[in-house]
Amino acid sequence: MDPADALALLLSPQGRVNPYPTYERLRGYGPVVQAGPAFHLVTGYAEADAILRDARFGVMDDDLRDQFLPGWRESPAVASISRSMLRTNPPDHSRMRRLAAGAFTPRRIAAMRDVVEAQADELVDGMVARTRAGEPVDFMAEFAYPLPVAVICALLGVPAADRPLFRRWATDLTGVLEPEISPDELALADRGAMELRDYFTDLVAARRRAPADDLTTALVQAHDGDGDRLSGDELLANLVVLLVAGFETTTNLLGNGLVVLLDHPAEAATLRERPEFAPGYVEELLRYDSPVQLTSRMSTAPTRYGGVDLPAGSWLIVLLGAANRDPGRYPEPGRFDPWRPAVHPLSFGAGPHYCLGAGLARLEAQVAFPLLLRRLPGPALAGPGERRVRLTLRGYATLPVTVGDEASPVTDRGTPAGATGSTP
Template sequence: MDAAEALALLMSPPGRIDPYPTYERLRAHGPVAQAGPVFFAVTGYAEADAILRDPRFGVMDDALRDEFLPGWRDSPAVTSISRSMLRTNPPDHSRMRRLAAGAFTPRRIAAMRDVVVAQADELVDGMVARARDGEPVDVLAEFAYPLPVGVICALLGVPAADRPLFRRWAADLTGVLEPEITLDELAVADRGAAELTSYFAALVEDRRRAPADDLTTALVQVHDADGDRLSGDELLANLVVLLVAGFETTTNLLGNGLVVLLDHPRAAQALREHPDLAPDHVEELLRYDSPVQLTTRVNTAPATVGGVDLPAGSWTLLLLGAANRDPRRYPQPARFDPWRAQSHPLSFGAGPHYCLGAGLARLEAQVAFPLLLRRLPGLALAGRPRHRTRLTLRGYQTLPVIIDTESAASHRGTPAGTAPGTP
């Protein structure tokens, strides 16, 4: 199978659901495999990391969109994403990112730990209550979605009553991030973008009338003081992206990671008994089954990466999930091993577009996994869950579990790292 055939397989529904065998087929053609005249797939860790940090490589700009996506300005989904920091290059990217970065400093994130713990505990209480009749509980709906959406909505100042709206809208919009999308899928993404943009337009007006101590107010005030620092389109686009990116990736991290832990009981038991192991466990979960599997770049000048010459204007598909399993970087990469020496998986990217909320996502996962395992010692999968047919954002459709409510009741209120009855 040549590289182009392997790439076609990766884009098919079976390839999207389980991309890892296809990554190895692509890796057989080298860490940078040519799949078309100016199209390259990157599976090597060092090569992907280098491209993400190289200023010659950027995201698609308006000129390229005009060339490859004529009529893109008629798509609410494409225009919304393209006006955000997610899909802009320096200096616009740097300008927008600086305006939001203050909400995601290490100190601010560390100060949120108690809030995250309290929210996670409350959500587990709700899961236990729903499991009392013996029926399976969907972890995605009851925990992995509401925890991160609650945190990011609190930062943005979104009322709690509105939070259930966003799961479907975000799922619709993020279809536009897939490497291939049909016209029908684009229409769904456009509906999601229109709903989200309309919601934030109303929230912006509310914050103009009644400012609050939240990120939305801060960005509105920047826009109103100086439209050159943040235009109206950029304000709405970045609010949408901050919301969606703030929970979509973390929801998938929590869902994917929980399945891996339940499939590896020794690692789960170690984390249950020693919650201080959470940082290494989370890094390995990010590496082993990344919630973000790929991104793309276009180079503005000729470059040589991994011994392969990339002419100016080449497209590179950076397969982050494959790079995280590069055997040159990680011995026995297909083995889940939270005790391995960690070396920075590329799950949140690298370079200028490194995920702004990576620290927050890590905090939520480091709190959530030990807490779930401690509070729900009898937790088990209710059959094998189904993945969504998405490649860029990898996650499950639903994640039903069985909860042993008796053992859960005995662990209510037990501090992490202790056994019931320990003084």
């Protein structure tokens, strides 16, 4: 199988659902693999990390979109994503990112722990109440989606009653992040983009009438105070991206991670007893089954990586999921090992486009997994679950689980009734 055949397999439904065997086939050709004219795939950890940090590589800008995606301006989904910080280069990217960065400082994220814990506990209460008769619940619908969407909506100032709207809209819109998209999928993405844009147009108007202490108000004021800091299109596009990116990645991390933990009961038991180990577990979960599998870059100058010459204008698909399992960086990469030293997954990227909400996603997962294991002493998969047929954003559409014996009553936010000692 040559690299072009491996790429075709990777983009097939089978390859998207389980890309890891194909990554290993591609790795056999080297850390940087040419798969077409001026088109390369990056599987090596060191190469992926360096390329994402190299100023000679950028995301596809308007001129390149005109070349590769004629008519992209006619697509509300592509046009919306393209006006956001996700798909812009410096100096526009730096300008937009600075405006939103204040909401994601380590201090502000740490201050949200109580909110995340309370929301997670409430969701577990709901799962227990619905499964007292032993019937399974869909973990994605009952926990993995509502937890991160509640947190990012609180940051943005989105009313709680509106949160259920976003899952379908975001699922449809994120189709444009895939390497390939069918006309039908693009039509769904365009519909999702228009619905999200309409929603945030109304929210922006509401914040102009009644400012609040939230990120939406801050971005509205940045636009209204000086239009050169944030245009109207940029305002709406970044609100959409902040919402979607704020829960899509975490939702997938929670679903993927729960399956891994249930497949490794000894490691899960340790985390149940020692929740202070959660940060190391979350880093290994991110490495082992990344919720984001790829990103792309274009070279603006001739470079050389992995022994391969990359002319200016080369298009690179950086396979984050493959890089996270590079045996040159992580021995026995196909083994889940929460005690693995020096784990630095590329799941949130690196360099200027490093995920703005990475710290928040980590906090939510560090809270959620020990809490789930403690409150649900016998969780188990009630079926294989349904994987989304996506490559860029890897996760489950549905994940049926049973919760086991009735959860331990909670006397405070950290210690089950009857437990001895203190929770670290």
